[in-house]
Amino acid sequence: MSASPRQPSVLPGFNLTLGLAVGYLSLIVLIPLAMAFLKAFQLSAEEFWAIVLAPRVLASYRLTFGTAFLAAAINTAFGLIVAWVLVRYRFPGKRLVDALVDLPFALPTAVAGITLTTLYSSNGWIGQFLKPLGIKVAFTPSGIVVALVFISLPFVVRTVQPVLEDLEAEVEEAAASLGAGRWQIFRRIIFPAIRPALLTGFTLAFARAIGEYGSVIFIAGNLPMVSEITPLLIVGKLEQYDYRGAAAVSVVMLAISFILLLCINLLQRWGRLRQV
Amino acid sequence: MTAPSRPAPAATVTEPPWVRGLLLAVALLFLLLFLVVPLAAVFYEAFRKGAGVYLAAITDPYALEAIRLTLFAAACAVPLNMLFGVVAAWAIAKFEFRGKSVLVTLIDLPFAVSPVIAGLLFVLLFGAQGWFGPWLKAQDIKVIFAVPGIVLATVFVTVPFVARELIPLMQAQGSEQEEAALVLGAGGWVTFWRITLPNIKWGLLYGVVLCTARALGEFGAVSVVSGHVRGLTNTLPLHVEILYNEYQFAAAFACASLLTLFALVILAIKTLIERRTARQRRPSSGETA
Numbered sequence: 001m002s003a004s005p006r007q008p009s010v011l012p013g014f015n016l017t018l019g020l021a022v023g024y025l026s027l028i029v030l031i032p033l034a035m036a037f038l039k040a041f042q043l044s045a046e047e048f049w050a051i052v053l054a055p056r057v058l059a060s061y062r063l064t065f066g067t068a069f070l071a072a073a074i075n076t077a078f079g080l081i082v083a084w085v086l087v088r089y090r091f092p093g094k095r096l097v098d099a100l101v102d103l104p105f106a107l108p109t110a111v112a113g114i115t116l117t118t119l120y121s122s123n124g125w126i127g128q129f130l131k132p133l134g135i136k137v138a139f140t141p142s143g144i145v146v147a148l149v150f151i152s153l154p155f156v157v158r159t160v161q162p163v164l165e166d167l168e169a170e171v172e173e174a175a176a177s178l179g180a181g182r183w184q185i186f187r188r189i190i191f192p193a194i195r196p197a198l199l200t201g202f203t204l205a206f207a208r209a210i211g212e213y214g215s216v217i218f219i220a221g222n223l224p225m226v227s228e229i230t231p232l233l234i235v236g237k238l239e240q241y242d243y244r245g246a247a248a249v250s251v252v253m254l255a256i257s258f259i260l261l262l263c264i265n266l267l268q269r270w271g272r273l274r275q276v
Numbered sequence: 277m278t279a280p281s282r283p284a285p286a287a288t289v290t291e292p293p294w295v296r297g298l299l300l301a302v303a304l305l306f307l308l309l310f311l312v313v314p315l316a317a318v319f320y321e322a323f324r325k326g327a328g329v330y331l332a333a334i335t336d337p338y339a340l341e342a343i344r345l346t347l348f349a350a351a352c353a354v355p356l357n358m359l360f361g362v363v364a365a366w367a368i369a370k371f372e373f374r375g376k377s378v379l380v381t382l383i384d385l386p387f388a389v390s391p392v393i394a395g396l397l398f399v400l401l402f403g404a405q406g407w408f409g410p411w412l413k414a415q416d417i418k419v420i421f422a423v424p425g426i427v428l429a430t431v432f433v434t435v436p437f438v439a440r441e442l443i444p445l446m447q448a449q450g451s452e453q454e455e456a457a458l459v460l461g462a463g464g465w466v467t468f469w470r471i472t473l474p475n476i477k478w479g480l481l482y483g484v485v486l487c488t489a490r491a492l493g494e495f496g497a498v499s500v501v502s503g504h505v506r507g508l509t510n511t512l513p514l515h516v517e518i519l520y521n522e523y524q525f526a527a528a529f530a531c532a533s534l535l536t537l538f539a540l541v542i543l544a545i546k547t548l549i550e551r552r553t554a555r556q557r558r559p560s561s562g563e564t565a
Contacts, residue, residue, distance in 0.1 A: 011454055012464035014371045021364035022379070028432055029385055032397035035407055039400050078306045085303040089296060097304070099547040103311050105486070106539035106546075108493025110513040111532040114520045115314045118321060118529075125317060126309075150310055182291050211390025214495035214513070218520065231392040235500060238396060243405050250393045257388040265381060 033254070039247040051248045060230040061252075067141060067229075068209035071148030076202045079156025080194075086157070087164040104153050109214030112150050117219040120146060139221035144229065147215040152208045156201030163197040163271070164190075196271035200264060207260040211253070318536045321529035333519075333527035334534060341507045342515035343534075345426065349498075349511065350491035353430040357487055361438025362480070366472075369446030370454070380443065386435045394432045395500025398425055421503030426511065429497035434490050438483035445479040446472075478553045482546065489542040493535060 040048065051057065085091075086098050104112065120127045120137040130137060137143045167190065175185045213231040221227040228236075230253060237246035290296070323330055333339060364383060368376060386394065400406050402419035412419060419425045453475070457467040473480075495513045502509045504518065512531060519528035 010458055011370050011451055011467075012458075013366060013468075014373075017363045017367040018371070018373065021360065021367050024360050025364075025379075025382055025435070028428075028435060030382065032401055032432070033385070033389075036393075036397050036400050039407075078303070081299055082303045082307065085300050088290070089300055091300060095547075097307060099543055100307065100311050102543055102546065103315065103539065106489045106493075106542045108495060108513045108516075108532075108535045108539070110495045110516050111318065111493075111535050111539075112314065114516065114528060114532060115317050115321075118525070119314060119317050125313065150314070153310060182295075207388055211388075211393070212496075213390065213392045213499075218517075231390050231496065234390075234392050234396060238399060238500060241405065243400060243403065246396055247400060250390075250396055253390055253393060257390070261381065261384060261388040265377075 036247050036254070037251055039244060040251040043244050043248060047244075048248050051245050052252050056224050056228070057230070057233060057249060059225045060228050060233045063141060063144070063227065064210050064230040067144040067148055068206050068212075070145050071152055071209050072202050072206040074145070074149050075152055075156050075205050076198060079153070079201060079205075080160055080198060083157045083160040083164055087161060101154050101157050104151050109151060109212065110218075113147060113215035113218035116147050116150060116215065117143070120219065138219055139227070141220075141227050143219035143221070144216050144227065147219050148209040148212060151212055151215050152205035155205040155208065156198065159197045159201035159204065160194055163194050167193055196267055200267040200271060203260060203264050203267060207257060207264065210260075211257065315536065318529060318533050321525060322533040324529075325526040329526045330530045330533075333524075333530035336527070338506050338510065339512075339515055339531055342510045342512045342531075345423065345509070346492055346511040346513070348423070349427050349430040350488055352427045353434050353491045354484060354487050356431055357434050358438050358480070358484055360435065361440075361442050361483055362476075364439045365442035365446050365476075366468075368443050369449075370451050383436050383439050383443075386433055391433055391494065391496030392500055395429050395497040397432070398428050398501055420501050421505065422509060425501035426498050426509060429501045430491050430494055433494050433497050434487045437487035437490065438480065441479045441483035441486070442476055445476055449475055478549055482549050482553075485542055485545050485549070489539065492538060 043051070082101065086094065086101075117124075117138050119125050120130070120143060122128065122131045122136070122138070124138070127138060135142075137146055171189055172185055175189055176182075180188070211231060213229075213235075216229055217232055220229065220232075222232060230249065234246050234249050234253075237243075237249065291299070364379075367373075368380060399420050401408055402412060402425065403409050404413070404420075406420075419428070453471050454467050457471050458464070462470070493513060494511075495517070498511055499514060499517070502511070502514055504510060504514060506515075506518070510518070512535060516528050516531045516535070519525075519531065
């Protein structure tokens, strides 16, 4: 980013725009969030821990974080390959494929949910081939992974792609002329350069996946202790008018999300340092 | 995005053909399985029972009402967040102040919050047992299980989109042009309309497009505050859910196909903007090189 000289700016509107921005953000985002924390802290510490560490809630964390981690890992591996292919190789329809990668960002999650459920149910296009192999995807935790892979697919591709595009060809050519093999070049030169981007993409995908609701509820089966994700558990508490319980579990999820957001910021800073 | 900014490595520095073929096959198969097949399935399922069922499903009064509400919520959320995006980007990109990085992080917060929790926040504020619930009840104002709640939830989840596009763009552009305009005697407002806005128009449009896509498709947050009252508080994605849960699969997929078509239009616009801005950027980077 260009570092323009930063004397006191002559441009007008600082107080107005900053005031409006902070005011709007407080009204829409910060105050509601603070109120949720206040609601949760109306509970005594014992009550709070009893709610957020109940066996059914613990099972939902395990499922939510486990499936989100798996989905993010799958997307990291395949996302790297997709980004590599899109940057380095020529093939017919490349621009169309490149545009299509963003489909999960544009497609409403409910549509993704009902479509994937139909595809992976035992008589669906994909499910019918998995059934003879004894693999059940829809209405099991593996269905959740499929839905999460779909919704978080673009993150790794879109964070790694620009870094790969900016890699200097000269370094690879120099390494090759010095006798390095292709795999060695990848491992020693390319991989270290794209590692921050890969990690950022993984964390973004993971953060998105742990909060996902719309696509998962259709395919999960939603059995308590088995295939009930934490966001669904929160909805369940809300439907029983257990506002404090819902707020307590939400506070745990929010705390984890904030930590992930912090990690993403640090990772992006690390990536920028590497690029300079 | 597609245009590599540097020449690709020479042919000598690439993988053996079989590795290239394998990687290409793996990538395309993965995308086929996860993107193309679901896309095809939406339209296949939508038209499976014939065009008559399809038309009946999307012209159903409840479906039309859902479409209207979805558009209304987006029409509230997108302009608000567009204004916020411009205002926030102006403050952040053009000025130095303490706590700037905190503010940038806070703008991203709604992305990190689960949509369900976003909905919950407004239930905790305005629901029957929420902070303002009793007061609202006394005034006979309904927010939760009513249209205002849906609008609020949609606004919340789409807060970051425009600001996120504009902040890096305006930071990269610097403020020399605006400063020149001011020195030459233009007012702040004129400077914004004549200098800043033309410079950021593509980034702004890009952000608005992404914001609109999310506003129309939001499910989790809206689902929590809506109460699913047909014809009143049902958005199109919620309508899809209801139809699906009632085993009206063809009708559910018919409505889903409308949302999918819209998603494809969004993708097309997005790609066009990306190509346009890539074209604009290339000559200028050639000049500095």
